[in-house]
Amino acid sequence: MxxxxxxxxxxxxxxxxxxxxxxxxxxxxxxxxxxxxxxxxxxxxxxxxxxxxxxxxxxxxxxxxxxxxxxxxxxxxxxxxxxxxxxxxxxxxxxxxxxxxxxxxxxxxxxxxxxxxxxxxxxxxxxxxxxxxxxxxxxxxxxxxxxxxxxxxxESPIKPGSVVLTLLKNVTSIFDDYPSVTEWFLKSPQAILTWILRIYNIFVAPWLNPLLDGYIKLWSFFVRLLNSAITLGIFISKIFIK
CATH class of the missing domain: 3.10.450.50 (Nuclear Transport Factor 2; Chain: A,)
Structure with missing residues (x-):
């Protein structure tokens, strides 16, 4: 009822x-x-x-x-x-x-x-x-x-699974080992991120950016090549399927 x-x-x-x-x-x-x-x-x-x-x-x-x-x-x-x-x-x-x-x-x-x-x-x-x-x-x-x-x-397209738990464990261990630094970081995380970004721009970007640029260009070439191959295959199939 x-x-x-x-x-x-x-x-x-x-x-x-x-x-x-x-x-x-x-x-x-x-x-x-x-x-x-x-x-x-x-x-x-x-x-x-x-x-x-x-x-x-x-x-x-x-x-x-x-x-x-x-x-x-x-x-x-x-x-x-x-x-x-x-x-x-x-x-x-x-x-x-x-x-x-x-x-x-x-x-x-x-x-x-x-x-x-x-x-x-x-x-x-x-x-x-x-x-x-x-x-x-x-x-x-x-x-x-x-x-x-x-x-x-x-939803994130990346599914790290149990890696997230491992990362969380490592981060919390660092937080517990260095509580004073952790409190400072949590109060001003932007300061740390700005510092990391400066290090990246000085030491990493000069050699990493050209590699990434070349990698992107290489994949763009393969995509264009694959597209041309598919177009050619469709054109040939239309000739023989008539």
């Missing part, structure tokens, strides 16, 4: 959400009249729909003026609505005509928070290594609920 009531409740919620979607799509010209009635889950759902539709005008309505988008694939977060919208505009351009976000699940938390796991699809076919998870923090501005902060985690 409890299971049946749970199923009925789930169906009612799903129908309510679908009804909100239909009303939202039908009322885009008067967004302020319905945006305040949507839940964080539905706001996030509309956010991804606007990206898939490349509807930047309505996407702009869901972003706070002091928004912060922290995509961990980038070295720095995007601060402010202007930076965030510029990034989202570049994202929609790079997606082309056929790539879409496929939202798998949206989980709503407390204090106007939501989490989403998703992947990218090309013509409804999943693209490898494009799984991701985004954490949203929303806020109420006037009568509208809008996205204030987002943190994006994207």
């Amino acid at each position: 409890d299971l049946q009531r749970h199923r009925i409740k789930k169906n009612v919620l799903n129908k309510s959400w679908e009804r909100h979607r239909i009303l939202a799509m039908a009322s885009k010209g008067d967004s302020e009249s319905w945006q305040d009635s949507l839940s964080p889950t539905q706001i996030v759902d509309q956010y991804y729909r606007c990206i898939n539709d490349k509807d930047l005008r309505h996407l702009d309505e869901y972003i706070s003026e002091d928004a912060c988008f922290d995509d961990y694939a980038f070295t720095k977060p995007f601060h402010g609505k202007e930076e965030v919208m510029r990034f989202l505009g570049q994202l929609t351009q790079c997606m082309g005509r056929n790539v879409k976000f496929k939202v798998k699940h949206i989980y709503e938390g407390e204090d106007l928070t939501a989490a989403v796991n998703w992947h990218l699809e090309w013509k409804k076919k999943q693209i490898p290594f494009t799984r991701g998870c985004t954490f949203f923090k929303l806020s109420n501005e006037g009568q509208n609920m809008i996205i204030w902060r987002a943190e994006v985690l994207i």
Whole structure:
């Protein structure tokens, strides 16, 4: 009996959400009249729909003026609505005509928070290594609920496996052996990275960069050669298959 009531409740919620979607799509010209009635889950759902539709005008309505988008694939977060919208505009351009976000699940938390796991699809076919998870923090501005902060985690194409555990063990051992240095490093990691970058530019870059440049040129040559061979093979096959 409890299971049946749970199923009925789930169906009612799903129908309510679908009804909100239909009303939202039908009322885009008067967004302020319905945006305040949507839940964080539905706001996030509309956010991804606007990206898939490349509807930047309505996407702009869901972003706070002091928004912060922290995509961990980038070295720095995007601060402010202007930076965030510029990034989202570049994202929609790079997606082309056929790539879409496929939202798998949206989980709503407390204090106007939501989490989403998703992947990218090309013509409804999943693209490898494009799984991701985004954490949203929303806020109420006037009568509208809008996205204030987002943190994006994207699947890495490199799968180091147990190497990560070995590396973690070695790093934590160094941290434990040199606690004072570790505290200084964790307070100002940029100083260490700047120092390492200077050493690289002075001692490593002069001989490593030419090697990498030659390696890239060599692979480019092989790719062009392979492309020519495939083109020639197709041309010959058309002659004999007639």
